[in-house]
Amino acid sequence: MNLSFIDPKAFTPARNGNALLTDRLSALATMNRLNALTAIKRAGSGHIGSSFSSIDIFTLLYEQRLKEGDVFFSSKGHDAPGQYACMAAVGILSIENVLDLRRLGGLPGHPEVGTPGVVASTGSLGMGLSKARGIALARNLRAHDGRVFVMLGDGELQEGQNYEALRSIANDGLSQVKVVVDYNKIQSDKYVRCINDLGDIEAKLSAFGWTVRRADGHDFDALTAGFEAMEADHSGPQILIADTVKGRGVSFMEAAPDDGDPTMVYAWHSGAPKDEDYERAIDELVQRVRTEHEGLSVEPPELSSAAPGKPSKLTPSADGKGAPPLTIAKAIGEELVALAETRSELLVLDADLADDCGLRDFENLQPRRFFESGIAEQDMVSTAGALAGQGFTPVCGSFASFLCARANEQIYNNTCEGRKVIYIGQYAGVLPAAAGYSHQSTRDIALMAQLDKTVVVQPGSAAEARALIRWAVESSEESVYIRSLIIPPPTDLETSPSGLSPVGCGVQLADGNDLTILSYGPVLLNEALKARAALSEHGVSARVVSMPWLNRIDADWLFDAIGEGPVFVLEDHSPIGGLGDRVAQTLASAPERAAGNALHVLGIEGLPACGQPHEVLQFHGVDAESVCERVLSTRGS
């Protein structure tokens, strides 16, 4: 597989060509698209659609509009590959760095502070306007007159925090804040209008005290005029709605105009293109680069070759049975569909992640029992609580980091009302790690474990996930938070050989005499089994125990399960607030029983690192090799 990019040095002829600005910018934007696409291909994942819809705006901003002292950031952050490519074109980043997208030590999947030129960490939506407010207030205090430019997504405008900040910024009179909306009309893979319509967006924004303008986001003349008008207007905060096309610039990636078809699924929101699609797209972009350079009467740039990315993979344990046919998300989704047949009270609520969370089939098969809030987790959770109060059994799906943190107070309020709600937090734990810390969830157990009448659990296998969701819907009298791995498990573990283990009790996966490794979730259980194999080569006999229940421990089961040696809790979570804390209280409350059970909690310390699966596990010291070393190091010289 040959990967191509254009060195930023080769942008100079087009940039300085003797031609209309709009034509020069078009040529630069096409080259930026090519580099962004190669970065995504090399990373193995990334957001093509919104990188391409916004790249003309990025190109204009970095090439023309941003002046010394201005600040600019994208609040949505999905468009990082496009933004990075444009930053490399003007020398803020190196192209090598851009091509190292989503790797440890490379550029994160969503912009993060620490990268040159990045002033805001994004990836979770709706915070950007408040950050712009803070930057503008700070500058007012220092009588600094730079502008604060922010790019917003359209789907992002569903988050309630935007409306807090729109009001605050207007009331603070921060006219240096200039916002552009990449209005591509598709959020994730469906039309915004079908997910949760923004309605009359201009009226909404005007009502919040902003001056609203509108322009074709792919017409550099119109965009330039829009920015010029915004920049010249000091009457208050300004917003430019840029009408764009998702996937713009590669014919077969361009979204069809919004015809309101709720079944439309846009194919290029996230993920890397297949080889043949990459090649077709590059061919098209290279052809356009040539044509555009001809139009500028300058030589087209040479293509440089990039080595293919080598994403690190998770290798299954020898004890496993090979990867299961389905992800855990998909297994949960299938089971919900099956449960819906006999359980008319079962409902599913979504915050625009139905596909990733395996809930699309439920939506399609049970449209009257599927409710969409758009990117508005708080609304979803409070709506679910009220549905539960009316006798239904609502299931809320989202990514763990968004669901448990953004809607935490709403979840608490539901427990106060005694509502039974099933929360499914996909993307729990440190993997996949390529999207960066906004998406990785190593705090969610801590955020949920202390809730009244709420069980926190993570299945170690697809089979266990099925059993758990069935138990949660049919049997549990308490709310249940199921944290789930979203990527394919490395192996199919037998974590529930005889059905679901009783609440508070786990299952021994492999026996041993010297010590116990206690873990949960397919990824770290798999690493634990591999660590056991490695330890046996050092003459250490470790048992591996799967513990799906994360805030309920049956003390008798635990003492029985761990025998007499040390206990290593291998935690796909911060070492604070996870299973290790529950084990710790159990052990510490009975020192006479735990005399030989020294506890070691090996968790994800600090911020979760961005990168490929294995390299990130290694970075945090929770891959098999590191665990083996860490265990050995506790055994003295």
Added chain:
Amino acid sequence: MNLSFIDPKAFTPARNGNALLTDRLSALATMNRLNALTAIKRAGSGHIGSSFSSIDIFTLLYEQRLKEGDVFFSSKGHDAPGQYACMAAVGILSIENVLDLRRLGGLPGHPEVGTPGVVASTGSLGMGLSKARGIALARNLRAHDGRVFVMLGDGELQEGQNYEALRSIANDGLSQVKVVVDYNKIQSDKYVRCINDLGDIEAKLSAFGWTVRRADGHDFDALTAGFEAMEADHSGPQILIADTVKGRGVSFMEAAPDDGDPTMVYAWHSGAPKDEDYERAIDELVQRVRTEHEGLSVEPPELSSAAPGKPSKLTPSADGKGAPPLTIAKAIGEELVALAETRSELLVLDADLADDCGLRDFENLQPRRFFESGIAEQDMVSTAGALAGQGFTPVCGSFASFLCARANEQIYNNTCEGRKVIYIGQYAGVLPAAAGYSHQSTRDIALMAQLDKTVVVQPGSAAEARALIRWAVESSEESVYIRSLIIPPPTDLETSPSGLSPVGCGVQLADGNDLTILSYGPVLLNEALKARAALSEHGVSARVVSMPWLNRIDADWLFDAIGEGPVFVLEDHSPIGGLGDRVAQTLASAPERAAGNALHVLGIEGLPACGQPHEVLQFHGVDAESVCERVLSTRGS
């Protein structure tokens, strides 16, 4: 002190009088005001201002508009005394229950599910519309045609979640949702317009797809017409903005019309009236009841007498020095004012709780360095992060339960960006307990303890609070979350006799040989000292150790501090996720050192109970007597 109320049976003549409906409703509303005021006086706290601004609407709804099958709840919930009085008038609640406001076993300070006729637990703002959505969706599934009425506050409309739900409800076409806004123009104690202006509220709500109407909220004819129009309109969701006056109905409690004076402080937002104010108000209300009944040509009702409330108090320990001159909130506020003199980078951010959080002086003395988001914690926290990124040291104040839960993802994002922000969570812990579980905070340590580079700490005294805030501003390289008691501490403990104890280390308050009680915060440290005295009468010698650091433990200090006996962590927090977990990991990781240190975590289990201070501590088994008993019970027969 003579407390008066009117028995609901005595409402009948006015209700059934041969007179205009508007006059009958006025008389009923006046009697409801009288009962609400007496409930607040008896409870020792409550929200007079918004009870009185909304009571005409409540009266109209309960007396006239609500039909079988309708649902109604107040989203703001501050108006509970007014709502309860109106519910008692129509027989949903007993008047005895209403007069037992804010007592254990009585009615909670904000409406809570479990009380007859209450369908939503409130007290935290902005969730009501999403709940209305859930109820309406549930009813659509069952082809149930009742209406869903919701009362919103005006300050409440600052919360972003409203705009998520406004959009969702409009998109779902839920025309059975009928909202009334108690638009009294004052939030807490200042004009909404001065805190964070709602701007053109009608334009905003219309832009979200709602039909907006407006009426005088104290004119029963206008209100009735407004409701009739809403009820007859099935074109989509409906909202009625009711222009009201905060404190309406008692001349000296009525707010002045909004003149935009930012220094105006409304005196009757929360708290009970003093005896003489209560008597003046009752005299005025009784006089009006008589006049109105005369107008109806019916006998005025007899007044009934209620026994005065006997709020349970916290009694100081014999070891203490008497109560300190200031609350901890006030001490922190004073110290911030002092720090501002020399630290020009110090800023304070507020979400409409400046007064309660002791930050009003800072606002008045440093207006350029004080930023107000209104009731919009997410905006406040993200703004603070951005200010930190620009080199400032921002301090965010709010109530712990709102700050740590509502803005949790924003706080995490700030840590991701490496921003040093100082978060002050007032109202932390189980006390004061009278406002109910929405305000009590027994989860905040769990929500914050695992954050990267964030220290969680609670001062045990005003002196320690001063030292801590100074350390947080001047010395800490990490973010600091200071949880704080908002009520006057029962006693002035010497928790920092020689300055602040090192991070991870606490201070022994009283010595002992048999066991250790480890605690934090003035309330439970005080109970611990009293428990020690009680234990000594049983021949048990307990040492009491104050541990302000809640997510940092110096293991050597701990083992030194606890000696050889059992350890009781007395936790003003859930037993999950608090200091007990940190102690547990420390002990469990070194079983050879902890052989005699059996751990017992005594925390607030389940939902925090509503009531007066001592009765709630007792309910949760964390008052001195319960602790003494629980300690003795672990020592065998």
